[in-house]
Amino acid sequence: xxxxxxxxxxxxxxxxxxxxxxxxxxxxxxxxxxxxxxxxxxxxxxxxxxxxxxxxxxxxxxxxxxxxxxxxxxxxxxxxxxxxxxxxxxxxxxxxxxxxxxxxxxxxxxxxxxxxxxxxxxxxxxxxxxxxxxxxxxxxxxxxxxxxxxxxxxxxxxxxxxxxxxxxxxxxxxxxxxxxxxxxxxxxxxxxxxxxxxxxxxxxxxxxxxxxxxxxxxxxxxxxxxxxxxx
Amino acid sequence: xxxxxxxxxxxxxxxxxxxxxxxxxxxxxxxxxxxxxxxxxxxxxxxxxxxxxxxxxxxxxxxxxxxxxxxxxxxxxxxxxxxxxxxxxxxxxxxxxxxxxxxxxxxxxxxxxxxxxxxxxxxxxxxxxxxxxxxxxxxxxxxxxxxxxxxxxxxxxxxxxxxxxxxxxxxxxxxxxxxxxxxxxxxxxxxxxxxxxxxxxxxxxxxxxxxxxxxxxxxxxxxxxxxxxxxxxxxxxxxxxxxxxxxxxxxxxxxxx
Numbered sequence: 378x379x380x381x382x383x384x385x386x387x388x389x390x391x392x393x394x395x396x397x398x399x400x401x402x403x404x405x406x407x408x409x410x411x412x413x414x415x416x417x418x419x420x421x422x423x424x425x426x427x428x429x430x431x432x433x434x435x436x437x438x439x440x441x442x443x444x445x446x447x448x449x450x451x452x453x454x455x456x457x458x459x460x461x462x463x464x465x466x467x468x469x470x471x472x473x474x475x476x477x478x479x480x481x482x483x484x485x486x487x488x489x490x491x492x493x494x495x496x497x498x499x500x501x502x503x504x505x506x507x508x509x510x511x512x513x514x515x516x517x518x519x520x521x522x523x524x525x526x527x528x529x530x531x532x533x534x535x536x537x538x539x540x541x542x543x544x545x546x547x548x549x550x551x552x553x554x555x556x557x558x559x560x561x562x563x564x565x566x567x568x569x570x571x572x573x574x575x576x577x578x579x580x581x582x583x584x585x586x587x588x589x590x591x592x593x594x595x596x597x598x599x600x601x602x603x604x605x606x607x608x
Numbered sequence: 609x610x611x612x613x614x615x616x617x618x619x620x621x622x623x624x625x626x627x628x629x630x631x632x633x634x635x636x637x638x639x640x641x642x643x644x645x646x647x648x649x650x651x652x653x654x655x656x657x658x659x660x661x662x663x664x665x666x667x668x669x670x671x672x673x674x675x676x677x678x679x680x681x682x683x684x685x686x687x688x689x690x691x692x693x694x695x696x697x698x699x700x701x702x703x704x705x706x707x708x709x710x711x712x713x714x715x716x717x718x719x720x721x722x723x724x725x726x727x728x729x730x731x732x733x734x735x736x737x738x739x740x741x742x743x744x745x746x747x748x749x750x751x752x753x754x755x756x757x758x759x760x761x762x763x764x765x766x767x768x769x770x771x772x773x774x775x776x777x778x779x780x781x782x783x784x785x786x787x788x789x790x791x792x793x794x795x796x797x798x799x800x801x802x803x804x805x806x807x808x809x810x811x812x813x814x815x816x817x818x819x820x821x822x823x824x825x826x827x828x829x830x831x832x833x834x835x836x837x838x839x840x841x842x843x844x845x846x847x848x849x850x851x852x853x854x855x856x857x858x859x860x861x862x863x864x865x
Contacts (some may be wrong), residue, residue, distance in 0.1 A: 388673050388719035438670050442661040447768065453689035460658075468672045512674055541718035543619035590796065 383489075384511015387470060394513065395477035398603060401515060402595075403570075405563055405593040406524035407532035407582050409429040414484050417593050417599060424506070426603060429476045430549050436554060438467040438596050439538065439549065448547060454499035462541045468514065477514075479522060489513045490521070490577065494569035498562070499549055516604050519577065520595060522584030526563035530556060578605055610733040617822050618692070620707035623741030625763070625783055626748035628810070632741065632751060633705050635811045636818070640701060645827045648695050650684035650687055650708035657682040666762050671758045673718035676762070679687065681728050688732055694777060697735070699829050708732050709740075709796065713788035715779065718768065736822055739814060740793060743803035745783050 381392045402417075404410045413431055421428045443460050452460065476483045491512045496506045524532075533540055542548070545555050546562025574581060582594060609856040614745070621842050633649070640647040653662065662679055667670040671679070680708050708729040753775075755758075761767070762772040765781030793800060799817060801810055818824075 385721035385724040388721065437684075438665050439658075440673060442658060451690075452686060454690055456682055456685040459678060459685050462638060463675055463678040463682055465677050467670070470672050470674065485731075488614070505727065508724065510729075511724055511727075577844045 380395035380515045380517075382511065383513050383515055384508060384599045385513055386514075387466075387474070390474060395474065395514070396480040397474065397482055398518075399477060399483045399485060399516040400599060400602070401485045401490075401516045401519040401581070402522065403487055403490050403519060403585060405491075405526075405529050406564065407529040407536070407540065408522040408524045409532075409588055410486055410522060412588050413520075413592060414486050415459065415596055416588070417484055417595065421484075421599070421603070424600075427479075427481045428484060429472075429481045429582055430484040430486060431472045436578070439463050447543065454496065454501065454549075458492070458496035458499070458501055459509070461495070465489060465510075466512055467491060478547065488516065488519070488574055490519070490565075490570065490579070491593055493573070494566045497569050498546070498565045517597065517599070519579035520598070521574070521579050522591070523570070523581045524584040525566065526560045526567070528585055530559055533537070533559075610731060614693075614696040614733070616696035617701045617737075617827070618696060618704065618735040619701065619818065620704040620709070620735040620738045621705060621741065622709045622738060622798065623803065624743060624745075624748045624786055624789075626751035627741035627743040628751070628807065629739070629803075630844040631807060632739070632801070632810055633703050635807075636814055637703050639811075640703075640818075640824075641816060643763060644829050645824055646700040646829050647703060647827075648691075648700050649703045649705070650691055651681065651704070652710055653683060654687065655749050658686065666760070671762070671767070673715065673720050676718065677711060677715040677725065679729070680715075682709070683733070684711070684842075691695050693733075693848070699827070701822070704735070707735060707738065709738065709789070709792055709798075712792060713785045716788055717765075717784040722846060734796065737817065738796060738798045739801050739817075740789060740798035741810075742789070745779065746781060747804065748786075749779060767777040821853055 381511075383596070386392070392476065400417075402410050402414050403582060417431055418428050443464055462512050473483055473485065493510060497503060530540065540555050540559045544562070545559035546565070547558060550558060550561065552558065552561075570581075573579070580598065582591060584591060623629045627694045630651075631854070635648055637649050660680055662683065665679060666674070686780045689771050693759070709856040711729060712725050715725055729833055736838070759778050764778040767775060768777070768781060770780040789798075792798065801814065803810065806811075
């Protein structure tokens with residue numbers, strides 16, 4: 378079970394009642410997160426683990442407004458960061474915690490680290506953003522798929538033909554074309570992840586490889602976590 | 609952590625619903641603007657962006673103490689970054705009906721960690737003056753209940769399990785908030801206003817304090833109001849047209865001084 382909260386946590390929740398394991402897979406769009414999570418889920422279910430995957434996409438509470446606000450692009454970086462934090466808190470309380478309480482293995486597609494990196498790259502104070510995310514549970518394992526930004530761009534183009542405005546950091550910097558901007562922004566995000574790596578005890582996995590290769594790596598680590606005595 | 613010096617002044621009013629603070633801040637605004645001072649008004653929970661989500665959350669009871677607190681802090685950040693701080697930098701007087709202390713009291717009573725709450729709002733400048741309208745619980749309750757026959761779910765603190773009866777729940781909830789305000793008075797240097805006093809006496813005292821603590825002369829409008837100032841004073845944030853014309857006359861006199 379998770380070791381507790383990063384900070385003051387959620388009021389009224391005793392982490393010792395959360396029996397499931399929280400496994401986080403982090404990485405940029407195009408890092409292959411969703412693929413890895415889907416494969417992990419199949420493997421875990423095959424082995425008899427009750428599994429739930431949680432995408433920190435859009436909560437019922439603020440999802441719509443967050444989407445609208447992002448289309449309009451009039452929010453200050455601070456407001457955007459808090460909107461994401463509200464979205465995160467809603468998912469944590471309504472999806473992650475109940476699943477852990479029920480003993481499920483929760484596979485989280487992204488967690489607070491991307492949200493913190495986005496805020497930090499936009500000028501948030503480190504101290505502040507860390508305190509805000511003090512509500513988060515400490516996961517049992519965090520795997521960060523590190524991928525070369527040029528490869529990320531290629532994968533994104535293959536999926537959508539355009540690079541996402543926000544993933545290209547267009548709200549904070551616009552020099553040259555969107556591709557150059559994307560590379561710059563993703564590098565800045567990766568710098569933040571490198572800083573967070575030791576502090577938050579994650580495992581950086583080379584995501585530049587083929588999905589099957591990455592998966593073999595990941596699965597071995599997850600199995601070790603869930604069945605520490607297994608061969 | 610708040611930004612360095614600003615030219616403007618921030619005056620906040622805090623207190624329970626039914627404490628009469630909204631009337632007092634309105635009268636203060638009218639007084640300042642009729643004398644030609646640059647004054648703007650902002651109130652809690654008014655960012656158009658989060659209003660829908662807040663309403664939906666309240667209606668469908670989707671809010672927990674944490675998400676309730678965070679959604680309001682998002683609303684506040686939006687107003688702070690787009691309205692309050694820029695106005696302060698521009699050298700205006702900003703009147704806030706409720707400020708961060710509303711979150712510190714209410715959200716703490718709901719169960720949010722007090723240190724976390726302070727950290728959440730740590731970027732916000734403390735007001736130059738915070739008026740805390742202290743009122744006996746019974747008075748506040750009477751004022752609210754006489755206006756509206758039914759208490760709203762979150763307003764009554766029904767999610768806290770204080771009581772199954774909304775009125776009893778409300779009484780307990782507001783009572784706890786009041787205790788928090790009293791506790792914060794010393795820590796944040798609130799100027800306590802006796803809300804049992806007549807509105808006129810309260811307003812006179814507030815005006816005297818504002819005049820005493822703020823060099824109002826610095827905050828006069830130098831620019832005449834545009835044609836649009838013929839609007840309703842309750843919505844227009846700016847000098848009324850007649851006063852603006854008077855001001856222009858003053859400026860002409862001052863030029864040779």
